[in-house]
Amino acid sequence: MTPFPPLKNDLLLRAARGEPTERTPVWVMRQAGRYLPEFREVRKDHDFFTMCRTPAVACEITVQPVRRFAGLLDAAIIFSDILVIPQALGMTVEMVPGKGPHFPDPLVTPADIDRQISQAPVDIHRELGYVLEALTLTRHTLDGQVPLLGFVGAPWTLLAYMIEGGGSKTFSKAKAWLYRYPEACHRLLRILTDACVDFLVAQVRAGAQLVQVFDSWAGELGPTDYHTFALPYILEIATRVKADLGPAEAVPMTIFAKGAHYVIEQLADSAYDVISLDWTMDPATVRQRLGAARKTLQGNLDPSTLYGPHATIRERTREMLTRFAAHDGQGQGHIANLGHGMYPDHDPEALREYMASVHDISTELRGRPQ
Template identity: 50%
Template structure:
């Protein structure tokens, strides 16, 4: 079976992720398709968040909105979805409550509750998350090769936190209690989630994703020792497992794929884990994404050319004046070495609903201007 997609016209971010030199910095931003855009609200209408994600046509349209709004300034699209689809695939319901965020009606309370997931601890993601793959394939065609398409998933520790604490938390007290009180069971749950992450990411590539990012959004809730025990091993397992699983799936299905379509770069984003950069640079990923807590020049020293770095402007800089944005972009791009190798520009976290689209556009414009000098 042959899988044919439109030829990629802008491969800047792919080339940089693989270590090539370029003449300007590629850029995209986390949550670039979302609530800060008026066109997002028009398309979403009265649907709730997951209804929007699970409609491939709508999700595809939202994914492409920032590419249309900022032509020539954004070098990748990222599929409109959410990290919490993996708990859903495992059979744990989750809602997104307006102005509150994620809510799990029946969070895991004790290790015995893991048994609730037993019937789906090895779910067929092709069935459980079929809509996600349809959205990716549709978007890949609709992009017509203008930019590459990101797929993504949440990382095991981050997903575990939501599944146990029942949503976002300032302390993640309950899930961290598990780590210290039920350590073996915590690893059992993390291993279960890791396997689903690997399968989900691999299937996204089969569906058409050209680069993947793993979001360890709650890494900063762990100390250095805990990160090395409960996060890093599973991030490494994903880095190795995804590429192995892709090769396995291609062989199983006798799918004819161009090498560039399945040898995809992998990005890891461990938010708040400033102490772990050295470990992350040796974790098997092509790109390490940084939040705004890192000084660019210091991060470059720690990295020492091992991987590509991505980031890391404080999102709140977007609320500043044009002069402030310019100054901060210049500091960032210069700190990461000038932007012509081993660097992808991004924010240190995602866009926020109060941002003005034109200010984000100015940031993207300044990245191109500064890095082209």
């Protein structure tokens, strides 16, 4: 096996490990995607999941923002989708232009688990080998410019999609399952957790240098339901992945439980290294709640800020970085990001302004005496 090129920019990995950095590293969720003209050019000739399943195409899309924003991005995240796990389990998932993910045959009753989930446990290398190939190819293609990130969707978020059949305003179908069929939910969550663990371990071995768990619909559950049907599984994922990899192979892990303000203390005690915050969370307050726990925080500019003029973007970025710096005056232990992903109609130049602002302002903050 050809060795991976040496890493030239390790800012993000140092920040994730809680080590000092000369400035705040920055990347953004959905940085490879629909807001980029070069992505839309590739999309013209390919179905969405065909792009995911074609390593050379996935690699090209992953590298596009690194190429466009040369010197500004501190990480690349592999172009894929959280719903490749339901596909690997045997379900059909389509990406409908203008609508998003669609399951033509969602889970309606617990009997559908046995009917639909035909590939459990998942043979990761057989069913998702294309992601692993894309990771390895991309790691070489990046030539050490920045670290490469992998990811999965959290079990609750995946379950919600599989039952709702797509996105939802209420998630009433998925939440109804929690009350009507709790045992079936736990069975399905167990299947998903096992798949997530195996997939993350395989991603690291294929070249991912940090991995993130996206619990995009965390905030749709109240505290009791989240502690019952979501939190135990995301905590287990981090513990098992690190145990399976061992100290020699382990990489930093990030959890993004969007909207789940009420689990900060539990995440502080978890095996995750980085806690990603949405834009509704105040970094200074979160840092206080973490107490002595040495966790790096990630986030959390409101994505809608990028619709504003550049002066406003810079002003709001300074405000964000200052809040993250409240505990030490410098902002160590912070990875800059958005509080969610890029929107399709964002201007790439607005993102450029955000990242340049992070560079300038965080360097200034690092220069302040403590």
